[in-house]
Amino acid sequence: MEEKEEEEEEEEEEEEEEEEEEEEEEEEEEEEEEEEEEEEEEEEEEEEEEEEEEEEEEEEEKRRRRRRRRRRRRRRRRRKEEEEEEGEEEEEEEEEEEEEEEEEEEEEEEEEGEEGEERRERRRRREEEEGGGGEEEEEEEEEEEEEEEEEEEEEEEEEEEEEEWW
Numbered sequence: 831m832e833e834k835e836e837e838e839e840e841e842e843e844e845e846e847e848e849e850e851e852e853e854e855e856e857e858e859e860e861e862e863e864e865e866e867e868e869e870e871e872e873e874e875e876e877e878e879e880e881e882e883e884e885e886e887e888e889e890e891e892k893r894r895r896r897r898r899r900r901r902r903r904r905r906r907r908r909r910k911e912e913e914e915e916e917g918e919e920e921e922e923e924e925e926e927e928e929e930e931e932e933e934e935e936e937e938e939e940e941e942e943g944e945e946g947e948e949r950r951e952r953r954r955r956r957e958e959e960e961g962g963g964g965e966e967e968e969e970e971e972e973e974e975e976e977e978e979e980e981e982e983e984e985e986e987e988e989e990e991e992e993e994e995w996w
Contacts, residue, residue, distance in 0.1 A: 956970065
């Protein structure tokens with residue numbers, strides 16, 4: 831009897847030990863699972879943070895590119911407007927110069943016409959008074975020719991000065 835009781839007690843003890851071991855194993859497994867879950871959650875959070883950072887960086891890069899494009903467009907537009915203004919100013923200056931030249935030419939033509947008429951008138955008067963020829967007439971003609979040459983030289987000098995000025 832005693833042996834039987836001892837055996838039963840031993841069996842019970844063994845069973846209890848086994849149960850304890852099983853419980854311990856279960857607890858360990860649960861702990862491991864929890865740890866794994868926590869790790870997974872942490873990884874997911876890190877991934878989300880990384881994705882958010884990447885998105886923010888991309889957005890920032892897009893904004894920078896847009897700003898650069900806008901600045902370039904503004905610079906191009908400004909440069910184009912300035913060139914157009916300069917072109918208009920140059921055209922106006924050229925037109926003014928042409929008008930001035932035309933006026934000068936007209937004045938010169940008028941002066942030449944008046945001088946020619948005056949010379950013809952003087953010659954006619956002389957011929958009437960002197961009845962033609964003589965040394966005085968030749969001298970006057972020479973003087974007139976000299977005057978004409980001087981005027982032509984002055985005009986050439988003025989033209990050269992204008993060319994140098996431009």
